[in-house]
Amino acid sequence: MRKGVLLVNLGSPDSPTSKDVKPYLDEFLMDERVIDVNPILRNIIVRGIILNTRPKRSAKAYAKIWWEEGSPLIIISERFTEKVRQHTSLPIALGMRYGSMSIKGALQELKDQGVDDVLLVPLYPHYAMSSYETVVVKAMQDQQAYFPEMKLTTLPAFYHNQDYIKVLSKSIKEGLANFDYDHILFSYHGIPERHIRKSDPTKFHCKIDGKCCSINSVAHHTCYRHQCYATTEMVKKELGLDSEKVSTSFQSRLGSDPWLQPFTDKEFERLAEEGRKKLAVITPAFVSDCLETLEEIAMEGKEEFEEAGGEEFIHISCLNDRDDWASLMSQWITDWQTEEKLPV
Ligand SMILES: C=CC1=C(C)c2cc3[nH]c(cc4nc(cc5[nH]c(cc1n2)c(C)c5CCC(=O)O)C(CCC(=O)O)=C4C)c(C)c3C=C
Numbered sequence: 001m002r003k004g005v006l007l008v009n010l011g012s013p014d015s016p017t018s019k020d021v022k023p024y025l026d027e028f029l030m031d032e033r034v035i036d037v038n039p040i041l042r043n044i045i046v047r048g049i050i051l052n053t054r055p056k057r058s059a060k061a062y063a064k065i066w067w068e069e070g071s072p073l074i075i076i077s078e079r080f081t082e083k084v085r086q087h088t089s090l091p092i093a094l095g096m097r098y099g100s101m102s103i104k105g106a107l108q109e110l111k112d113q114g115v116d117d118v119l120l121v122p123l124y125p126h127y128a129m130s131s132y133e134t135v136v137v138k139a140m141q142d143q144q145a146y147f148p149e150m151k152l153t154t155l156p157a158f159y160h161n162q163d164y165i166k167v168l169s170k171s172i173k174e175g176l177a178n179f180d181y182d183h184i185l186f187s188y189h190g191i192p193e194r195h196i197r198k199s200d201p202t203k204f205h206c207k208i209d210g211k212c213c214s215i216n217s218v219a220h221h222t223c224y225r226h227q228c229y230a231t232t233e234m235v236k237k238e239l240g241l242d243s244e245k246v247s248t249s250f251q252s253r254l255g256s257d258p259w260l261q262p263f264t265d266k267e268f269e270r271l272a273e274e275g276r277k278k279l280a281v282i283t284p285a286f287v288s289d290c291l292e293t294l295e296e297i298a299m300e301g302k303e304e305f306e307e308a309g310g311e312e313f314i315h316i317s318c319l320n321d322r323d324d325w326a327s328l329m330s331q332w333i334t335d336w337q338t339e340e341k342l343p344v
């Protein structure tokens, strides 16, 4: 069998216009693992409500962060892929869960190079049904429908992998150089609390009561909240950070259901009001900078923090196409290529 690798990130609209944002959001939000209600209700919520107003608002936000070459998320993912290619001898394809650059197209690219044994790499450190799981399910569906001869192996969520933590910590240390911070906020993409309960294989462990995530359980393999806090704790330990000066929050909520708390925007206010005047924000749920980091945190978040009395604000970039990150990914790929070994 010939081995190859499929990297998958979330995807972006083709351009920062309502015309292109609407079909992208339609595909994204009609995903049953993102808006997880029955299909009739999902259709009403997404097509009858959200898509009437959101595309215009989102297009404006995308326009603020768009690069000459295109969407930051796409361009960064392409640069990262290119660097990984330089470090490995295997064919590597890049696909997106939503929008152009489909997973099916990327699998076809691999097939055209004679690949029939694929390592699937969802570009998310943490497991959530709306991110990691939907990539795996879509890739498996496409593989079974169009490439039945292919074997698919999935890279696990790497939120607690020691080498990943080292690379992330180094990027944070570099980002903090010359910044005499009062506080560091680890802001992760939020999800509805219901998603945590749905992903719990025991169906009773995850209570989202602030305690369950620190009690050892098989549920942690799929508990996004546990995994986010674990990443924060491991970075804190690696860098020897003072617990008093570090906290975790969840951003980008949508709709009126209960989402994971504390909310990042409320934390900006609270921290500023508590007198934490110099704030550094890290966004480890994303491996590439994107709308949620460049606009929601680095632009809107900074403004919210300053309006609440904060004085200095920095957003530390995601891992993007850092050499040490591309080289770590290449090492994981080589371990799988030579020994069928996967990172834990
Ligand atoms: C129910 C809604 C959403 C859930 C659940 C959700 C989970 C989730 N998302 C990411 C990563 C990204 N999301 C991005 C944008 C984005 N997310 C939602 C909604 C949910 N996400 C929307 C509607 C949008 C679009 C923009 C907007 O209108 O606000 C992005 C950025 C994409 C880009 O092009 O830059 C990323 C990345 C994760 C990791 C996650 C679950 C953990």
Ligand SMILES: [Fe+2]
Pocket (backbone or CB within 6 Å): 189, 252
């Ligand atoms: Fe999202």
Ligand SMILES: [Fe+2]
Pocket (backbone or CB within 6 Å): 206, 212, 213, 214, 219, 220, 223, 225, 226
């Ligand atoms: Fe948990």
